[in-house]
Amino acid sequence: MGWDLGVEQSLGDALIFGVTYFHNDIKNLINTNATTYLNIGRAVTEGVESFVTYQPLQTLTFRLDYTYTQGTDRTTQLELLRRPKNKESLNTHWQATDRLSLDATVLSVSSWVDTNRDGSIPRLNAPGYTTVDMAAAYDLSSHWALTGRVTNLLNRHYQNPDAFDQPTLSAFAGVNAKF
Numbered sequence: 001m002g003w004d005l006g007v008e009q010s011l012g013d014a015l016i017f018g019v020t021y022f023h024n025d026i027k028n029l030i031n032t033n034a035t036t037y038l039n040i041g042r043a044v045t046e047g048v049e050s051f052v053t054y055q056p057l058q059t060l061t062f063r064l065d066y067t068y069t070q071g072t073d074r075t076t077q078l079e080l081l082r083r084p085k086n087k088e089s090l091n092t093h094w095q096a097t098d099r100l101s102l103d104a105t106v107l108s109v110s111s112w113v114d115t116n117r118d119g120s121i122p123r124l125n126a127p128g129y130t131t132v133d134m135a136a137a138y139d140l141s142s143h144w145a146l147t148g149r150v151t152n153l154l155n156r157h158y159q160n161p162d163a164f165d166q167p168t169l170s171a172f173a174g175v176n177a178k179f
Contacts, residue, residue, distance in 0.1 A: 001025050006049075019050040029080075042074035045083070059095040064088070079113045084128065086110035099139040107131050131156055137176070145176040 006020030022045075029040040047069040055061045067087045071080030091105045107130065114126040135149035148171070155169040 014055050016053045017051065019048060021048050022046060040073050040075070040080070043072065043080060044074060045069060045071040045080070061093045063091045063093075065091075078123070081113055081115060081123075084110045084112040086128075101137050103135040105133045107133070129156060130154075143178050145178065146173070147176055148173045 002022065002024035004020050004022035006018060008016065008018035010016045024045045026043040026045065027041070029043045030038070047067060049065075049067045051063060051065045053061060053063045065088065069083055069085060069087075071083040072078070073080055087107075087109050089105060089107045091103065094102045096102055108128065109130075110128040112126050112128075113123055115122050115124065131151070132153040133149065133151045134153055136147070138146045140146060151170045151172075152168055157168070
């Protein structure tokens with residue numbers, strides 16, 4: 001059973017903020033360690049999600065998101081695996097022209113409790129990480145757009161979950177059809 005309670009409010013035309021508290025009582029949570037699935041009889045997750053959006057110009061928007069999560073195994077009273085307590089992101093969207101839009105996102109995830117790949121270390125502190133991603137879209141017509149994005153722009157080495165390397169600097173390009 002779960003519930004949440006939140007509020008969202010605008011302050012004029014340029015500023016919107018919101019905050020939500022959530023609480024989940026979970027029975028028979030299926031989790032995994034490195035080698036097998038586990039049944040956690042009772043668990044609780046609770047926390048706060050919040051955001052602020054600021055639009056100083058019609059063509060420029062900033063959005064800051066923050067989530068705090070506490071997950072606990074009710075039987076052992078230990079923190080649940082693979083649930084970082086803190087996660088923040090900042091996104092900037094700029095509609096540079098009628099046809100060209102640019103986005104940049106910085107994502108930061110705090111450390112969390114994890115297990116190693118072979119399960120020989122049942123609880124370890126996985127380090128947090130920060131990534132930067134950028135994207136662009138150019139409308140060729142009302143039906144076609146060129147897109148491109150670069151992920152992990154700063155080429156950070158990070159693992160999520162532990163011992164599973166995430167992609168380094170990567171670039172993607174494409175064409176979108178809109179009908």
